[in-house]
Amino acid sequence: MRTVIQKEINDTDRFKDQLLLWAQAFREVVFFDSNHYHQRYSSYDCVLAVDAFTSVKTDYSNAFDDLKNYQQQTKDWLFGYLSYDLKNDIEDLHSNNFDGLEFPDLFFFQPKKLFLLKGNVLEIQYLFLCDDEIESDFTAITNHQQHTTNNNVALSAVEEQPPTIQQRISKEGYLAKVTEMLSHIHRGDIYEANFCMEFFAENAHVEPVEIYQKLNAISRPPFATYFKNNHQYLLCASPERYLRKEGNKVISQPIKGTAKRHLDKVSDEQSKTELAQNPKERSENVMIVDLVRNDLSHTATKGSVIVEELCKIYSFEQVHQMISTVVSTVEDATSPIEILKTTFPMGSMTGAPKISAMKIIEELEATKRGLYSGAVGYFTPNNDFDFNVVIRSILYNAQNEYLSFSVGSAITSQAIPEQEYEECLLKAKAMFEVLS
Numbered sequence: 348m349r350t351v352i353q354k355e356i357n358d359t360d361r362f363k364d365q366l367l368l369w370a371q372a373f374r375e376v377v378f379f380d381s382n383h384y385h386q387r388y389s390s391y392d393c394v395l396a397v398d399a400f401t402s403v404k405t406d407y408s409n410a411f412d413d414l415k416n417y418q419q420q421t422k423d424w425l426f427g428y429l430s431y432d433l434k435n436d437i438e439d440l441h442s443n444n445f446d447g448l449e450f451p452d453l454f455f456f457q458p459k460k461l462f463l464l465k466g467n468v469l470e471i472q473y474l475f476l477c478d479d480e481i482e483s484d485f486t487a488i489t490n491h492q493q494h495t496t497n498n499n500v501a502l503s504a505v506e507e508q509p510p511t512i513q514q515r516i517s518k519e520g521y522l523a524k525v526t527e528m529l530s531h532i533h534r535g536d537i538y539e540a541n542f543c544m545e546f547f548a549e550n551a552h553v554e555p556v557e558i559y560q561k562l563n564a565i566s567r568p569p570f571a572t573y574f575k576n577n578h579q580y581l582l583c584a585s586p587e588r589y590l591r592k593e594g595n596k597v598i599s600q601p602i603k604g605t606a607k608r609h610l611d612k613v614s615d616e617q618s619k620t621e622l623a624q625n626p627k628e629r630s631e632n633v634m635i636v637d638l639v640r641n642d643l644s645h646t647a648t649k650g651s652v653i654v655e656e657l658c659k660i661y662s663f664e665q666v667h668q669m670i671s672t673v674v675s676t677v678e679d680a681t682s683p684i685e686i687l688k689t690t691f692p693m694g695s696m697t698g699a700p701k702i703s704a705m706k707i708i709e710e711l712e713a714t715k716r717g718l719y720s721g722a723v724g725y726f727t728p729n730n731d732f733d734f735n736v737v738i739r740s741i742l743y744n745a746q747n748e749y750l751s752f753s754v755g756s757a758i759t760s761q762a763i764p765e766q767e768y769e770e771c772l773l774k775a776k777a778m779f780e781v782l783s
Contacts, residue, residue, distance in 0.1 A: 349423075349461075349472040352481055356469050363393050364560075365491040366462060367573060369484075371556060373397040375456050376575040377426040377723070384569035387672075388591055388598050390733065393464040396426040396725070399456035400474055403427075407435040407442075407452045414453060415684040418726055424472070425726040427455030428574065428581070429734070431692050431716040438702055446715040447547060447749040448742050450579050455726075460484070509783055510548035510750055515713045518768060524711045525764040531707050532760050539634045540698030540707055542767075543755030545714040546775060551750035553782070555580040555743060561781040562741065567664045570735035572723050578746040581718060584777060586663050587670075587736040589693045589722045592683055594731065597643060597675045601635045601695040602736075603757055604628035604669025605770055608662070619667045623660050627761040632658050632669050634759070638694035638701060639673045645689035647675035665777055683730050693736055696720035698757070718742055719753045741778055752778045 356362045363380060370376045379394040403417040410433050418425060430452045432442045461472040471481050516524065521544055531537055559573045559582040566584035574581035588600040606622035609615040622628055636654060643652050656672040677686060698704025719742060724734030741752045754774040756767045 349474050350476060350478060350481065351470065351472050352478065354469045354471065354485060356464065356467050359392070359464065359467060362469075362489070363464070365488050366393070366395050367556065367560075368491045369488045370395055370397050371575075374575075374577050375399040375402070375458070376573065377458075377725070378573040379725075380563065380571040381569050382563070382567040382571055384567065386569055388588075388593065391463050391465050393462075394725070395462040396424065396456075396458035396460070398459040400459045402454070402456035404451045404454045407433050410436045410453045411684055411688045414455065415682060417455065418684060421457050423457050423474075423728050424461055425455045425457055426724075427453070428718055428721055428723040428737070429453060429687065429691060430718045430721040431696070433721070434692050434705055437688060437691065438705070440702070440705055440709070442709065442715050444709070444712060444715040446717060447549075447747075448579075448717050448744050448751055449747065450718050450742070450744070452717075454576055510551040510553060512546050512548050512779065512782060515545040515547060521768050521771075522764040525758055525762065525767055528707065528711060528758045529760070529762060529764075532758070537704045537707060538699045539631060539757055539759045540704040541696050541720075541755050542708065542758050543712055543716065543720065543753045544771060545751055545753045546778070547752075548750040548782075550748050551743065552748065553743060553750065555582060555745075558582050558741060558743075558781055562777060565664060565780060566739065566777055568739065572735060572737075572740075574723055578744060580743040580745065581723065581737065581740060582743070583723065583735070583737060583740040585735045585738050585740065586661070586668055587695065587738060589724075589734045589736045590687065590690060591733040592677075592686060592731045595676050595679065597647070597677055597686055599639045599643060599673045599690070599693075600670055601632070601639055601673070601693065602668050602670050603632040603635050603695055604658070605756075605773065606667040607773060608664070608666055619660055619662065622667050622669060623658070627759065628669055629658050630761065631757040631759055632671055634699050635694045635757075636671045636673060638697075638699045639671075639690070642690040642694065642701075643673060643675040646677050646681050646686045648678060651676035666773065683726060683732050687732075687734075691722070692720065693722070695757075696736060696738075696755070714751075714753065716753065719751070720755075739774065739777060741782070750782075
């Protein structure tokens with residue numbers, strides 16, 4: 348049973364900073380920020396969940412069954428993530444590449460304390476706790492006067508130098524591997540695959556909140572996420588939704604197609620137009636839309652899978668993106684976990700056909716993806732959910748001092764390896780900037 352009260356917030360941006368700073372006292376933290384980005388499908392502008400009352404943590408073996416049992420037993424708000432390697436629970440697949448982060452494959456928790464911000468209205472939900480504790484916490488939150496970055500000025504002055512970022516696959520190695528992937532495409536093994544490479548730092552010492560705030564400030568994405576599970580962190584500036592359920596409606600919004608932003612308005616508009624008209628980018632997007640339609644059909648009522656938007660251009664701080672919106676209708680009795688299981692991993696981060704693409708990805712990539720290209724999100728007590736795609740993100744294990752971020756691009760028959768490499772560097776630009 349949750350105690351629920353509402354508060355009116357005058358300065359929402361300042362309050363979000365205070366909320367995130369206050370949350371650092373807890374072992375488990377999930378913080379979502381839409382950054383005022385206009386979205387057709389949205390419930391809240393900002394969400395904070397902290398302090399696990401119960402939790403589930405597991406490797407990929409029977410992970411979806413464990414999550415289904417946990418979700419059905421709690422019938423409450425749950426926050427957490429699905430790592431890419433849960434593919435091994437769905438299909439006869441394996442992940443044997445190097446893993447420097449060592450995150451569990453799946454982690455969800457039932458928060459004792461939950462904050463939901465929409466406009467100027469803050470809804471606070473506490474589990475088995477009284478009004479007095481809510482009021483005490485609210486006072487503590489609003490008493491935080493400074494941003495985390497200001498609080499850490501003295502610490503930053505004596506910190507080690509910024510982490511030394513290394514590239515797991517050299518440029519020459521990347522070009523060779525993309526050429527090999529193209530040979531798979533020309534043989535007809537696959538039509539498209541998302542190929543990724545890792546940048547990493549060992550002996551890394553960073554302030555996660557400070558890095559997240561910098562990354563969010565230069566990206567302003569609709570699916571920004573700060574995640575903490577003890578010493579494991581995700582600092583995420585994702586522009587992409589994986590999957591959302593609203594009642595009987597399921598929404599997927601895959602991204603395929605990227606172009607640079609320019610300071611000059613004429614050049615920026617030209618870049619946007621060129622992306623919209625680029626046959627290669629449109630082809631990539633349409634292939635993934637077809638894959639998503641097929642994935643959604645596994646749980647959809649007959650004839651309910653519809654493409655609401657095809658190859659629409661959306662602009663973000665760093666890049667323009669081509670996004671499509673695919674929706675379906677499900678029966679009341681359909682388990683939310685089944686909807687996730689039959690669509691995971693998302694098509695935009697795998698390829699087509701999906702299983703063949705994942706096998707080739709595993710052969711050619713040098714790093715286990717883990718949480719990168721997985722999903723972070725939440726379930727509501729009434730079986731709705733919302734999950735992003737973990738891209739444009741920094742992952743950090745403070746215990747073993749390992750920091751990682753990965754980028755990728757879609758390889759099709761029209762791909763030019765040099766251009767794909769440049770697209771990866773464009774996507775990595777924000778992460779390099781905040782870590783420098």
